[in-house]
Amino acid sequence: MPNAVLRGEHLVKTYGSARVIDDVSLEVLAGETLGIVGESGSGKSTVARLLLRLVEPSAGDVRFHSGGREYDLRRISAREMRRLRRKLSIVFQDPYAALDPRMTVRQTLAEPFAIHGEVPAGGVAARLRELLGEVGLDESALGRYPHEFSGGQRQRVNIARALALRPEVLVLDEPVSALDVSVGAQVINLLRDLQRQYGLTCVFISHSMPLVRYLCDRVVVMQRGKIVESGTWREVCDAPRETYTRQLLAATPELPGVAADRM
Ligand SMILES: Nc1ncnc2c1ncn2[C@@H]1O[C@H](COP(=O)(O)OP(=O)(O)OP(=O)(O)O)[C@@H](O)[C@H]1O
Numbered sequence: 001m002p003n004a005v006l007r008g009e010h011l012v013k014t015y016g017s018a019r020v021i022d023d024v025s026l027e028v029l030a031g032e033t034l035g036i037v038g039e040s041g042s043g044k045s046t047v048a049r050l051l052l053r054l055v056e057p058s059a060g061d062v063r064f065h066s067g068g069r070e071y072d073l074r075r076i077s078a079r080e081m082r083r084l085r086r087k088l089s090i091v092f093q094d095p096y097a098a099l100d101p102r103m104t105v106r107q108t109l110a111e112p113f114a115i116h117g118e119v120p121a122g123g124v125a126a127r128l129r130e131l132l133g134e135v136g137l138d139e140s141a142l143g144r145y146p147h148e149f150s151g152g153q154r155q156r157v158n159i160a161r162a163l164a165l166r167p168e169v170l171v172l173d174e175p176v177s178a179l180d181v182s183v184g185a186q187v188i189n190l191l192r193d194l195q196r197q198y199g200l201t202c203v204f205i206s207h208s209m210p211l212v213r214y215l216c217d218r219v220v221v222m223q224r225g226k227i228v229e230s231g232t233w234r235e236v237c238d239a240p241r242e243t244y245t246r247q248l249l250a251a252t253p254e255l256p257g258v259a260a261d262r263m
C-alpha cells in the first residue's frame with residue numbers, strides 16, 4: 001500500500017452559517033490519481049483548496065508528507081508554507097482567466113522559477129523547452145501571448161506552468177470543462193501520458209463520471225459537503241452503491257475521443 005502524500009482529517013469549512021464542507025476525511029496516495037466527483041456546489045473545489053491550504057479550514061487538519069517528513073499544514077509557519085507551496089500545484093478550470101494576457105508563454109513559464117528563486121539544473125531556458133515538450137507544445141509557443149492560442153493550447157500552458165517546479169501533488173480542478181469535447185479529450189489524454197511517464201500524484205476534480213473512470217485510481221463522491229461514497233474507480237464507477245452516484249453516472253455522456261483502454 002503506497003503512503004498517503006496528502007491527508008485531510010475531519011475537514012470542516014463554514015461560510016457564515018453555511019457548513020459547505022462537513023467532516024470530510026480523505027487521503028491522496030503516492031503516485032495515484034484521486035478523483036473527486038459531485039454535483040455543482042457539492043464542495044469539490046473547496047476540499048481541494050483546503051488540501052492545498054489555499055483556504056483555511058474551520059476545523060480539521062491537513063497533513064502533507066514530503067522528503068521523509070510530515071507537515072501539519074495548519075500549524076506550520078507562513079515561511080515554511082511558502083517553501084512547501086511549490087510542491088503543491090493546481091490547474092484551474094478556466095484556461096482563459098488563468099493566464100496573464102500581457103505575458104508571453106516564456107514569461108509565464110519562467111515566473112515560478114523567479115518567484116521561488118530557483119534555477120533548474122541545466123538552466124531555465126532548457127527546462128522551459130522540456131516543459132513544452134512534456135505538454136505537447138512547439139517551442140515557437142515561447143514568444144507568443146495567450147490570445148494567440150486556442151483554449152486547449154492555453155490549458156497546456158497552464159499545465160506546463162503547474163509542472164514547472166516538479167510538484168509532488170498536482171490538483172486539476174475541472175481542467176477540461178471549459179473546452180470543447182474533442183479538445184478536452186486531447187488534454188485528458190495528455191494528462192494520462194503525464195501520469196504514466198512521471199508517476200504524478202494527482203487530485204482530479206470533475207462532474208464527469210466517464211472522465212473520472214478513465215483517469216482515476218480511486219474516487220470520492222461528494223454531495224452537500226460530505227463524502228457519500230468512495231472506493232476504487234471500478235467500485236464507484238461500475239458498481240456504485242449510492243443512488244446519488246448512479247444519478248451522476250446517468251447524467252454524463254460517454255467521451256468521444258478518449259482512448260478506451262478501461263473497458
Ligand atoms: N468564498 C466563499 N464564500 C461563501 N460561500 C462559498 C465560498 N466558496 C464556496 N462557497 C460555497 O460552498 C459550496 C461549495 O462550493 P464549491 O465551489 O466547493 O463547489 P464545487 O463542487 O466545486 O462546485 P462546481 O462544480 O460548481 O465547481 C457552494 O455552496 C458555494 O456557494
Ligand SMILES: [Mg+2]
Nearest residue numbers: 044045046173
Ligand atoms: Mg468547483
